[in-house]
Amino acid sequence: MAQNGFPQMPDANKRRLFKLTAGLAASAAVPLSPAFAQANSRNVSPAEWARIREAARKEGKVIVYGTMGPAQHERIVAAFNAANLGIKMELVRIVGAALTAKVEQERVQPNVVGADLVLTADIRWAGDAVKKGYIKTPVGPAAAAYPDAWMRGGQVALMAHTPWVMHYNTNLVKNPITSYQDLLRPELAGRVGGVSLVAEVVTLFYKWLDESNPGFLEKFAAQKVKMYPSTVASANSTASGEISAGVFSVIPVDNALHAQKAPMKTVIPAQAYGFAYGSAVLSWAKNPNAALVAQDFIMSVQGQSAVVGNGEAASPVPNVPGALDVSKINLTLIDWDKVTAESVKTFEARWNSLFGAR
Amino acid sequence: MSGAAQPRAWWGSGGLVRRKAVPQFAWILLALVAGFMVLWPVVQLQLRAFVDGGSAFARMMDLPRIGSTMRTTLVLAVLSSALAVFIGTLLAWCASMLPRPVRRIGELAPLLPLVVPAVAAVTGWIFLLSPNVGYLNMMLRKLPWLESLQEGPFNIYSVTWIIIITGMLLSSFVYVFVFTGLKNMGQELEAAAAACGASPAMRFFTITLPLLRPSIIFATGVVFLLGLGQFTAPLLLGRTAKIDVLTTEMFYLTERFPVDFGLGAALGFPILALGLAVVLLQKSALGEQKRFVVVSARSKYDIRETRWWAAAVIGLYLLITTVLPLMALIYVSLSPFWSGSLVVPELTLRHWKSVLNNVALVSAIWTSVKVSVVGIAILIPFGFFMAYALLQSTRIYKPVRTAIDLFATLPIAVPASLMGFGLLFVYSQPPIQIYGTTAVLVVTYVTLMIGHSTRLQFTTLVATGQEFLEASKASGAGPLRSLLQVMLPMCRKGIAATAALTFVLLFHEFSASLMVRSARTQVIGSVMYDVWAGGIYSEVAVLALIMVVVTVLGVCIAGWLGGTDSAQQKG
Numbered sequence: 049m050a051q052n053g054f055p056q057m058p059d060a061n062k063r064r065l066f067k068l069t070a071g072l073a074a075s076a077a078v079p080l081s082p083a084f085a086q087a088n089s090r091n092v093s094p095a096e097w098a099r100i101r102e103a104a105r106k107e108g109k110v111i112v113y114g115t116m117g118p119a120q121h122e123r124i125v126a127a128f129n130a131a132n133l134g135i136k137m138e139l140v141r142i143v144g145a146a147l148t149a150k151v152e153q154e155r156v157q158p159n160v161v162g163a164d165l166v167l168t169a170d171i172r173w174a175g176d177a178v179k180k181g182y183i184k185t186p187v188g189p190a191a192a193a194y195p196d197a198w199m200r201g202g203q204v205a206l207m208a209h210t211p212w213v214m215h216y217n218t219n220l221v222k223n224p225i226t227s228y229q230d231l232l233r234p235e236l237a238g239r240v241g242g243v244s245l246v247a248e249v250v251t252l253f254y255k256w257l258d259e260s261n262p263g264f265l266e267k268f269a270a271q272k273v274k275m276y277p278s279t280v281a282s283a284n285s286t287a288s289g290e291i292s293a294g295v296f297s298v299i300p301v302d303n304a305l306h307a308q309k310a311p312m313k314t315v316i317p318a319q320a321y322g323f324a325y326g327s328a329v330l331s332w333a334k335n336p337n338a339a340l341v342a343q344d345f346i347m348s349v350q351g352q353s354a355v356v357g358n359g360e361a362a363s364p365v366p367n368v369p370g371a372l373d374v375s376k377i378n379l380t381l382i383d384w385d386k387v388t389a390e391s392v393k394t395f396e397a398r399w400n401s402l403f404g405a406r
Numbered sequence: 407m408s409g410a411a412q413p414r415a416w417w418g419s420g421g422l423v424r425r426k427a428v429p430q431f432a433w434i435l436l437a438l439v440a441g442f443m444v445l446w447p448v449v450q451l452q453l454r455a456f457v458d459g460g461s462a463f464a465r466m467m468d469l470p471r472i473g474s475t476m477r478t479t480l481v482l483a484v485l486s487s488a489l490a491v492f493i494g495t496l497l498a499w500c501a502s503m504l505p506r507p508v509r510r511i512g513e514l515a516p517l518l519p520l521v522v523p524a525v526a527a528v529t530g531w532i533f534l535l536s537p538n539v540g541y542l543n544m545m546l547r548k549l550p551w552l553e554s555l556q557e558g559p560f561n562i563y564s565v566t567w568i569i570i571i572t573g574m575l576l577s578s579f580v581y582v583f584v585f586t587g588l589k590n591m592g593q594e595l596e597a598a599a600a601a602c603g604a605s606p607a608m609r610f611f612t613i614t615l616p617l618l619r620p621s622i623i624f625a626t627g628v629v630f631l632l633g634l635g636q637f638t639a640p641l642l643l644g645r646t647a648k649i650d651v652l653t654t655e656m657f658y659l660t661e662r663f664p665v666d667f668g669l670g671a672a673l674g675f676p677i678l679a680l681g682l683a684v685v686l687l688q689k690s691a692l693g694e695q696k697r698f699v700v701v702s703a704r705s706k707y708d709i710r711e712t713r714w715w716a717a718a719v720i721g722l723y724l725l726i727t728t729v730l731p732l733m734a735l736i737y738v739s740l741s742p743f744w745s746g747s748l749v750v751p752e753l754t755l756r757h758w759k760s761v762l763n764n765v766a767l768v769s770a771i772w773t774s775v776k777v778s779v780v781g782i783a784i785l786i787p788f789g790f791f792m793a794y795a796l797l798q799s800t801r802i803y804k805p806v807r808t809a810i811d812l813f814a815t816l817p818i819a820v821p822a823s824l825m826g827f828g829l830l831f832v833y834s835q836p837p838i839q840i841y842g843t844t845a846v847l848v849v850t851y852v853t854l855m856i857g858h859s860t861r862l863q864f865t866t867l868v869a870t871g872q873e874f875l876e877a878s879k880a881s882g883a884g885p886l887r888s889l890l891q892v893m894l895p896m897c898r899k900g901i902a903a904t905a906a907l908t909f910v911l912l913f914h915e916f917s918a919s920l921m922v923r924s925a926r927t928q929v930i931g932s933v934m935y936d937v938w939a940g941g942i943y944s945e946v947a948v949l950a951l952i953m954v955v956v957t958v959l960g961v962c963i964a965g966w967l968g969g970t971d972s973a974q975q976k977g
Contacts, residue, residue, distance in 0.1 A: 113925055118940065140766060140925050143939055149663035150925040153841065157834060160842030162925060239538070244645065246661075274563075274646050277939040284943055289539045289746030308742045400470045404648050 090185060090199075091192035100187065103337035105134035110338035112139045114167035115147050115247070116208065116325060117280070117300035120355060127354035128345055135338045143278045144246030148173045155182065155332055164339035165329050167346075169249045171384045174204040174326040184329040184336065188344030190351070198364035200384070204326040205347050208361035209372075211322035211379050212253055215302055216293035217286050219311045227317060228261060228268075231295055237271050241282045241291040244275040245399060248392055249323050252382050253296060255395045256321045268295070269402040287312050299372070300360040320379045325355075433795055433802050433810075440792060440813040443853045447828030448820060452678065454831070455671035462668035463675075469655065476676065479651040482569055482640070483633040489573025490629045494580020495622060497723060499610055500716035501581075502588050508717050515720050516581040519727040521957050523914035524575050524638040525934055526950030530731025531571055532642070533738050533947070535562035539746030541734055563647040568639045574727050575639070576632055580625040587621030588614070606711055627688035628818070631681050635821020637917040642938065652677055653823040653917065660830065660921055667831045674824040681819040732954065739947035757944040761952070766926075767945075770933040771952060777844060777929060778912040778960070781851035782905050788852070789859025789904070790897075793867050796860070817857035825854055826918025833922070842924040850922050851912050859908060866900025867893075906964030913957055930956075 092100070104110075114121055121139050128137045140163070142150055148170045154162035168174060177183050178201030185203050186194075198206040216225045220239070225231065231240050245251050258265040274291055276282040282294045283301045287310035302314040327346055329339040345351045352363040356371045363371040455462045466472060497516045504512040519527070534542040537557040547555050561567065595617070599609045615622075637653040644650055656670045738744050740753040761767050795802055795810045817825065829850050834841035840849065874896060878888040894901075916931035923932040934949045 111926070118942065138765070138926075141936070141940065142925055143936070144661070145663075146661040149661055149665070152663040153665075153834065153924070157839060157841050159839060160924060162842065275648060277645055280940045280942060281938075284744060288536075288744040288943075290536050291538075305743060310743055310745075397470075404471065 090187050090194070092187045097188055100337050100340055101133070104335070104341040107135070107335040107338040109136040109138060110164050110335050110342040111162065112137060112165045112167060112342065113142055113147055113151060113163040114139055115142060115144065115169055116167055116355075117298065117304065117360075119304045120208075120300050120357060120360065123354040123357060124346065124351070127350060128342060131345060131350065133341055133345070135341060137342060144250070145170065145248065146246075151330070155330075158332075161334050163330060164333035164335045165327065165342055167325050167327050169247060169323055169325055171200060171204070171206070171324070171326050171382070172248060172387050172389075174328055175201055175384060177328065178203050182331050184331050184333070184340070186327075186329060186343045186347065187340055188347075190344045190348035193365075194347045195364045198324075200326060204328045205343070206324040206326055207346070207352065207363060207365075208325045208355045209322060209364075209374060209379070209381060210298050210300075210324070210361045211316055211320040211372075211374075211377060213297050213299060213302065213320070214293065214295055214315045214317060215283060215286050215297050215312055216315070217289050217291075217311055218313050220289055220292040224313070225293055225315055228257065228264060228295065231293060232264075232267050232271065236292055238274075239292040240268075240271050241274045241276055241285055241294045242403075243279055243282050243296045244277060245396060246277055248387075249382065250296065251392050251396055251399065252323075252387065253321060254399055255391075256380075256382075257295075258395070258398075260319065260321075265399075265402055273403060275403065283312075298360075300357060303357070303360055316377055318378060320377055321382075322379050323382045429801075430803060430806070433806050436791055436795065437806050437809045437813065440788075440856060441809060443849070443856065444813045444816045447825060447832045447853070448678070448816070450832050451667065451671045451824075451828035452675065453671075454668040455675055457668065460672075462666075462672035465666070465669050466672040471650070475650045475652060475655055478565060478640075478649060479634065479653075479677070481565065482572060482636055482651060483630055485569045486572035486576060486633040486636065487626060487630040489569065490576035490580050490633070491622065491626050493573065493577035493723070494625060494629075495584050495615075495618070497577065497581045497720060498584035498588050498618075499614070500713075500719045501585055503606070503711065503713045503716040504720070505712040505714055505717065512717055512720050513585070515724045516585075517578055518724060519575065519578045520910055521954060521961065522728055522732065523916070523931070523950065523953045523957070525642070525914075525916050525931055525938075526735065526953050527575060527727070527731050528571060528639050528642045529938065529943075529946050529950050530734045531567075532562055533734035533744065533943075534730055535560045535567065537561040537563070539744070541737070541748065542730070544746070544748055561647075563643055563649075565649055568643050568649065571643070572633060572636050572639045576629040577723075577727075579629055579632070580622075583621045583625035583628070584618055587618050591617055606713075623691050624688065627684050630684055631819060631821070634677055634681060634684075635823055635917070637821070637823045637920075641935075653821060656823060656827050657920060660827070665830070667827075670827050670831075674821075674827060677821055677824055678819075681821065685815055685819040732951075735947040735950050738944055739951055741944060744943040757942075757948050761945050761948045766928070767933055767937075767949065770928040771930050771956070773844060773847070773927070774913055774929040774931070775956065775960075777847045777851060778909055780848050781855065781912050782908050784848070784852050785855050785859040785908055786863075786901060786905055788856060789863050790901070792856070792860040793864035796864055797867055797872070814857045814860035817854055818861070821917070822854055822915070823917035823921060826850060826921030829853065829918065830922045841922070842927055844927055846922050847919065847927065847929060850918050851915065854915065854918055855908055855911060858911065859904060862904040862907065863897070863901065866897050866904070869900070870896050902964050902967050905967070906961045909960040909964060910957055913953065913960060 112124075114124075116124075118141060121141055125137050125139050128135075147166065147168055151163055151166055154160045174183070183201070183203040186205060191205070194205055200206055214225060214228070214231070221236075223233075243250050245254075254265065273295070274285075276285060279297050279301050282291075283297050283305055285291050286294045287305045289311075297314070299314060302312065305312055306314070327343055329336070329343050333339045346355065347365070349365055349368055352365045352368040353370055355361065356363050356368055358370050359372045360370075361372055362374040469475070494516075501513045501516065522530075532540070534540050537543060537560070540560070540562065543558060543560055546552055546559055552559055562571075591614075595613050596609050599613050604612070635653055636651065637657070640649060640651045641654050641657065644654060652673045656673050659666050659670050659673075739757055740755070742752065742754055742756070792810055792814055795807060796814070798807065829846070830841065833839065833846050833849065840846045870893070874892050875888055878892040879885070883891070914931065915929070916935070919929045919932045920935055923929065928936075930949060930953055934946060934953070937949060938946045
């Protein structure tokens with residue numbers, strides 16, 4: 049493993065992982081309605097692509113709303129602007145479910161100059177948005193080459209497969225933490241942190257934790273967990289020593305603190321759960337051509353390299369430098385086909401009763 | 407007067423319609439504009455709470471821990487305002503006993519916490535009093551009798567500390583009112599009591615305090631309303647410890663789609679009802695508003711004994727409320743990351759560079775400055791005419807004057823977060839769809855501050871007196887000329903002081919801004935929340951310090967425009 053101090057992944061269950069990812073890929077690729085069959089062509093003629101790029105240059109800028117880590121966003125903007133496409137990218141970071149709320153508010157506000165392109169973790173919303181015609185089909189050379197299996201509804205490009213990780217402060221925790229069960233140690237009572245239900249993926253993480261470790265959540269709640277409004281806030285609190293360990297983080301966020309020599313260790317659990325981000329061009333984009341060009345860039349090897357950084361996430365595009373090699377970890381991704389609003393709401397109520405928080 | 411020519415009004419001196427109806431029409435128009443701005447969002451929002459047979463209230467009662475949320479809201483309002491009144495009155499008393507060498511600076515010192523935005527102060531306090539790695543806590547744990555503690559002794563993420571910090575933040579407001587009352591109060595009664603052998607404490611409790619009752623009642627009402635709508639401290643401190651108040655519940659609604667405006671209205675209803683009740687109580691307790699304005703001649707004698715310990719009390723207050731949080735902010739802004747170590751790390755300007763190179767953050771800072779300045783440009787004349795109208799006891803029809811009075815009072819009674827939620831509702835749908843534009847921020851700021859602008863300028867107008875205006879009119883000047891050449895120059899310092907205070911309040915505005923902002927139309931307070939929620943504490947510290955610097959600059963500029971002592975005018 050290339051990352052800071054990640055434990056070696058056990059060899060077991062690799063096949064199961066590939067089955068799961070392949071299954072997810074297959075389900076993601078299934079067209080949602082016959083109408084998509086015609087709309088899903090991402091391959092356009094060179095002349096048409098040149099026309100789009102010229103129109104994009106005239107638009108001059110693209111506005112992106114994203115919910116990835118700050119460092120990932122900085123890399124994407126830097127790489128895009130360095131590509132010299134004649135378009136300036138403005139990337140606004142919005143944490144959690146607020147991204148969906150802002151995008152939906154803008155949809156019904158014709159005067160607002162808002163997002164053209166979104167990088168969201170809310171794939172259930174993105175899937176619904178495809179059905180409602182809110183999303184434009186990505187086009188361009190990279191979009192055409194993008195694996196069909198990772199196109200949700202044929203229009204949302206799934207990328208940056210990211211495992212959820214734990215972390216702990218090495219000054220405060222001398223006996224290494226290697227599994228979720230380790231967070232139940234008595235000495236960690238009142239000194240372990242989590243992230244409150246700021247986004248649906250967070251809810252789904254706790255739901256998975258609950259289902260894959262029966263009885264764990266009750267014991268974890270009894271540890272008087274401190275809840276934070278974001279992954280970055282939780283990670284910074286671990287780095288500062290305000291809490292000794294955190295149950296919920298992602299590698300890009302932790303890496304930013306490792307780079308500053310924070311006394312912190314990141315742990316990918318033996319059985320890890322994770323998610324992918326979805327990149328989608330909005331049908332009401334004020335800069336539609338620039339959004340398509342930006343989307344194509346992000347789907348390219350160059351763009352994916354910026355997204356994945358140094359082993360922070362995996363990419364469905366082959367041969368992306370720095371991509372996390374998921375074959376070396378036992379990663380299960382969220383199966384969005386099984387996620388319903390009702391199941392999320394039901395679990396939220398259970399979580400609220402356990403943690404006394406939102 | 408009989409020989410003087412009839413003054414010629416700017417609208418002419420024609421018939422009855424021109425002389426009587428046109429001015430009344432102008433006042434009615436003023437009342438309508440103010441009424442629309444203030445009432446429209448509140449009424450429209452509250453109507454949402456009662457549609458579908460009041461189902462929003464049922465949804466509110468289904469919220470997890472709603473009982474605890476309501477209880478916390480009330481406890482916070484009562485205890486923080488009680489603490490603020492205690493501290494503010496104590497400070498005013500101490501300021502009245504300051505020795506001459508430190509009197510001028512000592513009287514200003516309790517106002518300095520107003521320069522530090524609440525969001526910055528709370529962030530500074532997090533760095534100081536986080537249970538495990540707060541710098542103050544770590545230092546205290548080095549004391550012999552506390553060294554056995556693993557954490558604490560204080561936990562900032564608790565209701566107790568939310569109350570203490572809110573009380574301290576509000577105490578400056580109490581000081582403003584009580585100290586003004588104290589300064590304008592004659593000292594003859596105190597002198598008589600002193601001659602009879604009463605100690606300073608005895609004189610304070612038996613003479614000074616009862617005489618200050620109107621100021622204290624008014625201040626208590628104001629800080630209770632502010633405490634009731636308190637948002638910053640519960641939002642920043644409550645989440646980790648799972649403490650919510652009604653305003654934070656409303657804010658969380660704006661983070662989800664579709665925004666449940668009915669539920670938000672239901673959550674705001676108890677605050678609104680209680681706020682209006684407090685304002686009515688306040689009015690009935692104090693009677694006619696002109697009683698607040700004490701313009702009696704001051705005593706020739708300054709008989710209060712001076713005490714150096716009074717200066718020490720004010721110094722301690724300044725240290726706790728301002729100096730320590732600012733020091734913590736500076737330290738964290740220069741640290742690579744917020745570390746739980748008292749050992750000075752390798753200091754870096756990385757976070758300053760990061761903030762100043764971040765287009766979105768710099769743009770938010772500029773938007774704050776621009777929106778505040780535009781807001782002031784609208785608020786000063788708007789508030790001036792509202793205040794002028796309130797002074798016209800016979801020249802304006804009473805219903806119009808009463809309406810203007812109501813519209814100047816309502817924004818003070820309605821918490822900023824609730825008003826912001828209402829503004830988000832009305833301005834994100836037809837007929838006025840300005841959500842996502844800078845205009846919505848300007849409208850928000852004007853709506854929030856119209857009451858303050860009116861009340862502050864009302865005080866100035868009363869203190870200036872009507873005699874000069876009457877003299878100007880008697881000399882043949884029309885209303886416009888009298889206004890421009892007599893009243894405005896005389897009120898210049900008061901207006902500048904109002905502008906300075908309004909700039910501070912607008913630039914620090916957090917609650918309503920967070921409600922109405924869109925992803926790209928942000929002010930410094932709202933981006934600071936995003937950076938805080940995003941967890942990059944060193945950048946939060948940088949933004950907080952930028953807020954302080956810009957505030958000081960804004961106050962200095964307003965003071966310079968209005969004359970040297972305009973900043974003290976309201977004090």
